[in-house]
Amino acid sequence: MLAAIRPDDVNFPLLLHVLGAMLLVGALVLTASALIVAWRGGSASLTRLGFRALLLGALPAWILMRVGAEWVASEENLTDLDPAPNWLDIGYQSADVGLLVILVSTLLAGLAMRRASRDDRPGGLGNASAVLVSLLLIVYVVAIWAMTTKPM
16 A cells, blocks of 8 residues: 555645646547548648647657656655565656657657648658557556556
């Protein structure tokens, strides 16, 4: 029962962490939806929407989520635990890999948007970005499960 009782000074950083995570998942769902529909229909405007959702939604939300997570970890001294809890490791690993995937997906979606503005077809770059974002969503669902159930 590590997280059953927590001090009140952790409430605001935890709120920032959870808010950032919710915004991040929401931006990724929007991105995946837009890019998958653009994949099927070849819409340049949906590719642009997917790119902007990554750039203006997912990246700032990731920063908010990560800052909140570090703040909570330092307030509750979770980094000082000798065997770190599994849910904490899952959270750190998914966040670190997630940033890399978000950056690569943003680059691919930006290139697809540029190609779609010329040819009116986003091409394979937008498809690759849609696949990466969809896989990242699966990883984040596992991380959300680990954060809420806290398996040891």
